[in-house]
Amino acid sequence: MDTEQPKDSARQAQQDEYPYKLRLYVAGNHMKSQLAFDNLKMICSKYLAQKCHIEIYRPYKKPKPC
DSSP states (O other): OOOOOOOHHHHHHHHHHOOOOEEEEEEESHHHHHHHHHHHHHHHHHHSTOOOEEEEEOOTOOOOEE
């Protein structure tokens, strides 16, 4: 009997789709923050075959997935 709940199956599907989860901590919406995000996206596409999920974390705000 399968007792897995839909939430768990959705979470598992996301884990299968994005095996690498990265969190970028930034302090503000500055040019250097955007450059860091752009560099991280480039690294993901070049070395991780875009199989990653990047989450922007601002210490004073809730995490926001990108």
